[in-house]
Each structure stands twice: as C-alpha cells, then as structure tokens.
Amino acid sequence: LVMGTALRHAIEHHELEVYYQPEISLWDGTVIGMEALARWPNGLNGVAVTPDRFIPVAEETGLILQLGEWVLRTACRDCAAMENRLGRRMRVAVNVSTRQFQQKEWPTVVRRALEESGLQPHSLEIEITESMLMQNTEESAEMLHALRRLGVTVVVDDFGTGYSSLSYLTRFPIDKIKIDRSFVRDLDTDAADAAVINAIIAMAHSLDIRVVAEGVETEQQQNYLRARACDEAQGLRYSQAVSIDELQSVMAKIE
Ligand code: G
Ligand code: G
Ligand code: MN
Ligand code: NA
Numbered sequence: 425l426v427m428g429t430a431l432r433h434a435i436e437h438h439e440l441e442v443y444y445q446p447e448i449s450l451w452d453g454t455v456i457g458m459e460a461l462a463r464w465p466n467g468l469n470g471v472a473v474t475p476d477r478f479i480p481v482a483e484e485t486g487l488i489l490q491l492g493e494w495v496l497r498t499a500c501r502d503c504a505a506m507e508n509r510l511g512r513r514m515r516v517a518v519n520v521s522t523r524q525f526q527q528k529e530w531p532t533v534v535r536r537a538l539e540e541s542g543l544q545p546h547s548l549e550i551e552i553t554e555s556m557l558m559q560n561t562e563e564s565a566e567m568l569h570a571l572r573r574l575g576v577t578v579v580v581d582d583f584g585t586g587y588s589s590l591s592y593l594t595r596f597p598i599d600k601i602k603i604d605r606s607f608v609r610d611l612d613t614d615a616a617d618a619a620v621i622n623a624i625i626a627m628a629h630s631l632d633i634r635v636v637a638e639g640v641e642t643e644q645q646q647n648y649l650r651a652r653a654c655d656e657a658q659g660l661r662y663s664q665a666v667s668i669d670e671l672q673s674v675m676a677k678i679e
Contacts, residue, residue, distance in 0.1 A: 500538060515548070
C-alpha cells in the first residue's frame with residue numbers, strides 16, 4: 425500500500441525511467457534491437473526499487489495501465505530517435521501485462537504511440553507471456569491479430585517456463601519467442617537444458633518463428649546458440665540495461 429502510493433506519485437512526477445538492454449543478432453553480431461525495461465531510481469525513501477517488485481504493485485493497483493502506456497510511448501519515441509541518429513533500422517521490445525492486454529482500447533493505444541513517434545510498426549515488438557495466452561484464449565487471439573494488423577511483432581517472453589503447451593504456437597499469430605534464461609544458464613554443464621534448447625529452436629524455426637536467447641553471459645553459451653542457429657541473444661555478455669544516452673556507446677563496443 426505504501427509502495428502503491430509512492431509509485432503513483434512517482435508516475436505523476438515523471439520519476440520513472442526507461443532503460444534498454446541490447447539484443448544482438450547471432451548472424452552478424454550487430455545490435456538489432458533493445459528491450460525497454462522500467463526503472464524507479466529514487467524508489468522508496470530514495471532507494472531504487474527493482475521492477476520485479478514494483479511491476480506487481482502496479483498490476484495490483486491498476487497503475488500498470490498508466491505506467492505501461494508511458495513506457496510504450498517513451499520506448500517508441502526513443503527508438504525513432506535512435507534510428508534517426510544511426511541512420512538504420514532499430515527495434516524496440518516492450519513488455520505488457522495482462523491488465524493492459526485485456527483493455528479493449530489497447531490496440532488504439534499502440535497505434536497512437538506509433539503515430540505520435542513516427543516509429544514504423546515493424547520496429548515495435550510487444551512481449552507477452554505464455555500465461556497471458558492461456559487465459560481468455562479467444563480474446564488473446566483477437567488481440568494478437570489486432571496487433572498483427574497494425575504491423576507490430578508479437579513475441580512470447582520467458583518461453584518454456586509457463587504452460588509450455590506448444591500447440592499454442594500454431595494457434596496464435598506469434599512471430600518470435602524468447603527462451604527463458606533458466607535454460608541458458610546451465611547450458612554448458614546440463615545436457616538436458618541443451619537438449620531443450622535444441623528442441624525449442626528446431627520447433628520454432630519449423631513454424632517460421634524467430635528465436636531469442638535470454639541471459640547469455642558467456643562466449644561458450646553464445647557459440648553454442650549460434651551453432652544451433654538461434655537468431656538473437658540478450659544478456660550480460662553484451663550489456664545490462666542502460667539509459668538511451670549510454671546505449672549508443674555500448675553498441676559501439678559490442679559491434
Ligand atoms: O529489468 P529487469 O530485468 O530487472 O526486469 C525484471 C522484470 O520486470 C522483467 O521480467 C520485465 O518483464 C519486467 N518489466 C520491466 N519493465 C516492465 C514494463 O514496462 N512493463 C511490464 N509489464 N513489465 C516490465
Ligand atoms: O523481461 P525480463 O523478465 O526478461 O527482464 C529482464 C531481466 O533479466 C532483468 O531483471 C535483468 O536484470 C535480467 N538480466 C538481463 N540479462 C541477464 C543475464 O545475462 N543474466 C541474468 N542472470 N539476468 C539477466
Ligand atoms: Mn521481457
Ligand atoms: Na524475460
């Protein structure tokens with residue numbers, strides 16, 4: 425409750441920030457995208473609060489609608505500016521919560537964020553979770569088709585940790601999956617995790633779905649994933665999430 429009140433105040437007083445973690449193409453090593461991650465630097469009593477603590481509070485209090493729309497608009501604006509500065513295409517991935525996804529007006533919110541920023545729809549990726557797909561499957565399918573019609577990319581985040589009913593990959597319009605970092609972590613030592621990763625990549629590619637590996641920390645993990653034709657990687661091997669101003673120099677180091 426205390427955190428909810430402080431969070432509302434922080435949102436209204438523009439005290440939240442959006443940081444970006446680069447996403448690397450395993451085909452050519454370039455940074456082709458970035459994931460937008462909310463930050464609350466001054467948090468409670470001046471101590472930063474991490475999103476795994478304040479996002480659930482935002483969801484319980486309903487503040488996620490306001491917070492989520494602000495993250496989306498900021499991410500679209502920052503990505504459009506980055507594309508202009510680089511003179512090439514970039515993509516930005518935005519996480520959404522169930523409450524946002526269940527709003528009838530949500531596709532309109534997305535369309536307006538694109539229009540006001542000038543960002544091309546194909547540069548925006550919306551990250552949803554497996555559990556969001558399994559609740560209200562009819563409505564979820566409708567929402568994903570609405571996003572598709574806008575030209576936005578649909579990504580399933582934390583892949584492998586939820587219901588893992590693979591049939592939904594054929595039933596919903598999904599462009600891309602992000603393999604959860606728990607499978608990547610012990611890749612070098614755990615044959616079972618490696619086997620799961622091989623199977624996920626093969627299955628996704630057979631369905632024309634691109635694959636991102638999360639939580640890549642070592643060169644060995646990167647090389648394994650590249651050998652298995654995993655398309656993209658994200659993790660501390662490349663960079664943690666940084667401010668948009670820091671991102672360009674981080675990119676220069678990676679590339
Ligand atoms: O940045 P970090 O890796 O600590 O993020 C922790 C979690 O918080 C991530 O799993 C991410 O999905 C979630 N998160 C961060 N920013 C947002 C946001 O803007 N909206 C939603 N719904 N989740 C977010
Ligand atoms: O959306 P998602 O839940 O994936 O949010 C990303 C989270 O993953 C953030 O909390 C971030 O700090 C964390 N993270 C990013 N890269 C790595 C990594 O390489 N290893 C580990 N252990 N965590 C990471
Ligand atoms: Mn994510
Ligand atoms: Na994730």
